Amino acid sequence: MTTFKAPVRDIDFVLNEVLDYQAHYKTIAAGAEATPDMVEAITAEAAKFAEEVLSPLNKVGDEEGCTWNDSEVTTPTGFKEAYQMWIDGGWQGLSHPTEYGGQGLPMSLGLIKSELIGTANWSWGMYPGLSLGAMNTLIVHGTEEQKAQYMPKLCEGTWTGTMCLTEAHCGSDLGQMKSKAELQEDGSYKLTGSKIFISAGEHDLTENIIHIVLARTPGAPEGTKGISLFIVPKVKVNDDGSLGERNSVKCGSIEHKMGIHGNSTCVINFDDATGYLLGKENEGLNAMFTFMNTARIGTAIQGLAASELAYQNALPYAMDRYSMRSLSGTKNPDKPGDAIIHHPDVRRMLLTAKAFAEGGRAMIYDAAKYSDHMVQAETQAERDAAENELGFLTPILKAFLTETGLESASNAMQVFGGHGYIKEHGMEQIYRDARIATLYEGTTGIQAMDLIGRKVVLDGFKLYGGFCKKLYKFGFKSLIGGKRRGYSAKLIGYTLAWNWHTVKMVARASKNRDAVGAASYDFLMYSGYLSMAYYWARMAEVAATKLASGEGDTAFYQAKLETAEFYFSRLLPRAKAHGGSMGSSTESVMGMDLERFTVR
Amino acid sequence: MTTFKAPVRDIDFVLNEVLDYQAHYKTIAAGAEATPDMVEAITAEAAKFAEEVLSPLNKVGDEEGCTWNDSEVTTPTGFKEAYQMWIDGGWQGLSHPTEYGGQGLPMSLGLIKSELIGTANWSWGMYPGLSLGAMNTLIVHGTEEQKAQYMPKLCEGTWTGTMCLTEAHCGSDLGQMKSKAELQEDGSYKLTGSKIFISAGEHDLTENIIHIVLARTPGAPEGTKGISLFIVPKVKVNDDGSLGERNSVKCGSIEHKMGIHGNSTCVINFDDATGYLLGKENEGLNAMFTFMNTARIGTAIQGLAASELAYQNALPYAMDRYSMRSLSGTKNPDKPGDAIIHHPDVRRMLLTAKAFAEGGRAMIYDAAKYSDHMVQAETQAERDAAENELGFLTPILKAFLTETGLESASNAMQVFGGHGYIKEHGMEQIYRDARIATLYEGTTGIQAMDLIGRKVVLDGFKLYGGFCKKLYKFGFKSLIGGKRRGYSAKLIGYTLAWNWHTVKMVARASKNRDAVGAASYDFLMYSGYLSMAYYWARMAEVAATKLASGEGDTAFYQAKLETAEFYFSRLLPRAKAHGGSMGSSTESVMGMDLERFTVR
The missing domain is CATH 2.40.110.20 (Butyryl-CoA Dehydrogenase, subunit A; domain 2)
Structure with a gap:
């Protein structure tokens, strides 16, 4: 059976130390009620309900x-x-107007609630x-x-x-x-x-x-x-x-x-x-997009939830299962073997899930600011701008986080060895439950076409340009004055490479419109790895600064830096593979005539 | 419900046109009976049993x-x-001695039988x-x-x-x-x-x-x-x-x-x-390795089987499901949408499974020659040499093909959209059945340590060197006189990069023995992509030669070339990501103290 512990410290870190949510809440009317005490109280109550009742x-x-x-x-x-x-x-109306009996709090708080409920x-x-x-x-x-x-x-x-x-x-x-x-x-x-x-x-x-x-x-x-x-x-x-x-x-x-x-x-x-x-x-289909955007962000949370729950439940097993001796010297001399967390490949699997969970949380929580503005900003222009920005991020969040959630769940099963395949441990349930997430509310392929087709090409690269600008701005600023310049350099380098692949793809598309579809999946996954790198760089910057200032909670900030290092060293390089694939000819996907697919 | 059609033409292609099994069978006593007619008859009978009874x-x-x-x-x-x-x-004793009532045929024939039975x-x-x-x-x-x-x-x-x-x-x-x-x-x-x-x-x-x-x-x-x-x-x-x-x-x-x-x-x-x-x-554990090697090759077949069955069952759905219009122009004007196989991302998923299935078949069938020699070669020295060669390939085949089999199965579900998650179509069963393959008979992590630890480092790089030599030899030969020189160049380039990553890893390991474990998974996956590239290059060379000679069966050879192109363009680049990750510091995996893994 799986257990769940709400990661309240990490939620607090992302909300307050990385994303400065209190400043954000000053920009919307509904934010007035969302004081630090209120946010903490709601998180704590939702955590309790999730841990004790739902899990x-x-x-x-x-x-x-x-x-x-x-x-x-x-x-x-x-x-x-x-x-x-x-x-x-009174949970259901948390983020809905008081005139209908809701509590009128920001949408973003509803997403945190959804994360805790959904992970459990x-x-x-x-x-x-x-x-x-x-x-x-x-x-x-x-x-x-x-x-x-x-x-x-x-x-x-x-x-x-x-x-x-x-x-x-x-x-x-x-x-x-x-x-x-x-x-x-x-x-x-x-x-x-x-x-x-x-x-x-x-x-x-x-x-x-x-x-x-x-x-x-x-x-x-x-x-x-x-x-x-x-x-x-x-x-x-x-x-x-x-x-x-x-x-x-x-x-x-x-x-x-x-x-x-x-x-x-x-x-x-x-x-x-x-x-x-x-x-x-x-005009039903347009109206439907209101729902779809909510549902897609909700499904992105399912990906984050899978990574979090998988990590939480694989960790104790890795700590308590003793098998083989560590190559770098015995770690548990009083046991018949060393705890498997001392074996590098087990760590690789755990850290992958951890990096995807914490990185995904930062990605979703930052996007949630747009959902606040989309609903509660004062002017229509602000609301429209927020909807557009969120529209650009939605396919990335939905597809990338659900795909990585599946990988985390599969890794966590793998930590258990053969026991991961047995129902009683609950690890295979995490995978089976998460598997729907890349299928419903638009498959990964549909998200990929939505991103590259509607949100990038048909948008005339405006939102794409803004997204890149955000990355470059942070990258160059932290390259000069930051504490993790290596990450800044990588962020800039990978963004440049992405731009170059995009330019080449557009050139190919002028000859064959299928070039867009042929590149779509790799474009989306690249954008996901890049986007998560941006948040890991930001989180690392905050953690390094806090550590340097000696503000305490050293273990927490140290773990952040180590997870960031893992992300940049071991996960971000995958974007290169997506770049390589994206850069291939359209023919390599579209060349085969239908009859040649036949099994013979 | 899934259906299965034995890919007898492809089996024939690999056995006879690529690997020249008849020449191989002349090198073992048991091979005398394995005439082309006998091989064809056994394949046909096993195919019938698999298709009609087991499927x-x-x-x-x-x-x-x-x-x-x-x-x-x-x-x-x-x-x-x-x-x-x-x-x-009389199937069980196919490859066992006639003195016990077996048919005394080569082990390799038993593997083909196992593939057909196991896929069904x-x-x-x-x-x-x-x-x-x-x-x-x-x-x-x-x-x-x-x-x-x-x-x-x-x-x-x-x-x-x-x-x-x-x-x-x-x-x-x-x-x-x-x-x-x-x-x-x-x-x-x-x-x-x-x-x-x-x-x-x-x-x-x-x-x-x-x-x-x-x-x-x-x-x-x-x-x-x-x-x-x-x-x-x-x-x-x-x-x-x-x-x-x-x-x-x-x-x-x-x-x-x-x-x-x-x-x-x-x-x-x-x-x-x-x-x-x-x-x-x-001496039981050593004796056990006899079994383990059989079982691991058997499990590698499970990976190939998953790719094959997934591909076969996603293909008809992709042909008959009409949704959206192709960006490059309407393909099925009499239908409410175009068959989804016209959408590039659906093709990507199908071709991934196809490339893994056919590439995996070539990898396993070539390794099966060693299993013939290991059991039936004349001298002990030949038997030992074959056992060593097979020992090097076994972890690659087992881990890489089961991991790629899972990906194929997941892709095939994805082709079905939400319907892939529903039991009646059988797609999710392919995934669930295949999921055990990376866990039992030694997890992927255990295979990775077996490969890099025992078969590479402790072996003093002899088998590794021989493996690389085989790739370079084919690569340079076909670079000069072959028909697919681009693939030859890629094969050589990726092998060189692998050697370089290996050298760096060894240098790191001299300071910290965990460097070996930290690189193990990426080393194995790299070796898998590289090894499959070698077989795709060989298959492409044969197909191109046959096409040039006008020997007929044009559609089959053309499909081979197109699948090879997909493999080199869209799948092989992933080795770069594994190289990047393999090249990272050991600290990026091993740096975190145990207490810092705690969820907070």
Whole structure:
């Protein structure tokens, strides 16, 4: 069974010592409440809930899974009780407006909460997590009446929400969607269709579930331009807010999956179900991006969570398993062998997970500032600018951190040797649960195309340029006056090489547009390693400064510097491989005719 | 559900066009029987059995798993019937001496058989596969009486054998083993102890199971020098070969694992069980290496099998799933989107699996020549030389091909998008089944230390030098007269860089012996990418020559060249990352004090 300890010191380090969140909170209205004491208290309470309530349910969720019985879904033992504690704690509305019963705190605080919850028990965390996506979509696109009708219960957590996008024949390509919505005389719609892969689509945690559904109205334009968004409650809501009759929305089955067994992945059938237009007709896909961005950052957290949980659970095993003698001399003379943490390759695996977890935390927390501004900045221009910046970082965070999370989870299994493959230790569960993260909310390949296509090439390299400028600025500044000049030089060197590879890719793309796709994965992974290098350089700078000033907590800062050294020495060089691959001809990927793929 | 089609054309290409197996078979006595017709017939029959009998049982095995009931183990539906067909077909003794009822064919033919069986259904293949390990150990170390008593039934397949090494507290470090064996007046031994992770340790396929067990005699030296090997039959065997009374060997439980559910992973308890010394007292560990080498090559095949099966099953999905339009122009105008194989990143994932499968096949088949010589060469000197050469290649094959097999399996899931995570498609089963391969028979880390420590440094770089010489020789020869000079140049360049990294590593090791361990994983992975590059260069040379000569089969050779191009452009550059990491300071891995690993 896995255990979880909230890394509160590290959270504090990133928030306050590296990213100066208190200064950031002064720039948004919601930040006034987010005093250091408040942030600390919320982190501590979320930590306690995650450690004591959710972590022990992680294995139960995996073993029992959800059960489906004639459209009803039963969640694993203990999930419902934990969810009631969640409601009682007022957690769901933490970052939502006080007028709907929320606490009106910054979005960034919600992400920290999500990290702690999700690291302890990802499957459980998806129930309130998906609901956040629905809430964010409603807040931005709903009418005042719609918000008044649904938001209070959603903020309270007594209802949850879902997002219903995928159909069996289309996931990434939503333009192929077939679900229909027909206008009724009373202004409502009747929805018909079948959606799949609806996480938390049906469960026994709440009395109602508010589905946000993508569908087409009759005569709507083909493709993505003819998609509208609808609110379809499982149980209809009367004007006074009380529950009415059951809507014709049914869970047709749940999927049997590799992992995240504790979360129900549902087929949801709409059979002339009553729904209400959300936002404008035929503008559903754009509205959907509100949700997608939330969900993608949420999934990036799943990658960080996998690295953190994997590291935490492999570490004690590496400390307590005695096998072989260290080549550099006996370390545990009273034991039959040395603790395996003394073997370099075991350290390599542990430090990889540690570097990805702590580096990923810094990446996400810094991006979370944009999510605060996107929602709570004063002017529309500021909000738009923040949304653009976050839009650039989102595919990097989502794809890179989930890929590295998988690697961490696999490494942690590997530390256990054959025991890692056995269910009782929980290590293989971490991997299986994390494996979904590179698939849902847009695969790594989709993120890679979103980044290089939409966010770089179609953007005319503006956001890309700004990103590079940020890296160069820090790099050159710390090269002159910093304490870790070697890292500054590497940061500059790798950014320069990235620019050069990008230029060459663009040149190739002028001849063959597939050059963009052929380079996309390597471009994304390069950007991930580079971006993480920037944060490791910043963290190392802070740690070195603190150490030099003799402010105490020496072991913590020393560990930061050592992990940074590992990152720059052993992980960053992988960007070279991605650069090499990115620099290859488009033909090397696209040259083969279809029939030549055949197995013979 | 996955399907499997034996890649017989590719097997033929590697055996005959690249590696000239017919010339090789002229160098061993057993080769006389292995005529082209015989090889083709055996491949075709094994292919048929794998495709028609074993492949359909792959999903059944995963879903049902094995069941344990008071020391008895029931295998999944259909496994027993398939095993009877295996016996009837005379498959088990294919490469074993005719005097025991085997067919006396070369070991290499047995590996091809293992590949086909294992790709179709790895869990099933482990039952006869583990038995081969026991048979090989018996043949080398058994007395004439022992061989006469056990080999005929093992060759026939009516009995199987196992290898009992691991105990709960020790796997890699067998010196810590505690099982005891006490000499009795009749010359037999009484064994007491508990072994874990015994694959195929108990099942319902055969009437008897012959366990080969590692244990200590009273007063034996500590550590690995006091380990002896014993034959412990599940049912005792009378002098006339008939079955006697049940021995006190019991299966205490079976493990619940991430995958390979169809194979029983057993706790085997010996409670004053009757056993017989195999080989000399206290020389059990050396004798064990006979088995380990067989098992490690067998596990390398599991990596190749994962790449092959993953590729085969992702390909049709990529051809038939229509999503988004190709950036370089519409490819399927009559469909709502283009087949996803037209998207570069999907091709990247497919070609990665294809390159690893075909490259891995060439690597294993060439190494199999040494296994033929090791067993069947005329002189002891030739046999020893072959064993040394194979010993050098074994950790590379085992670790590199299982790691790349996992990547292929993960890529193939990724091609399916979210559907890859759902059990019904079988893609996640390929991954779960393959995941054990980097753990058992020595983890990747253990292989890496075996390679760099024992096979390179302690060997005084002789085998390493020979390996490099082979690469340079081909590289320079083809650089002058070959058809793919770019590959020759790359092969030479990457070998030179590897030598340079090795020299630096040795220099560091003179100051700190942990330098060897710190570089071990990257050294191994580099050697793997380099070794596969050598085979891709050779295959490309053959394919280019055949194409130039207009010998027909153009599509096959063209596909080879395109896959080679993908390998050199997109996969080989990863060696640079491993070189970079290998070149880092030992401190970057070993610098952190234990207490600083603590999560805070």
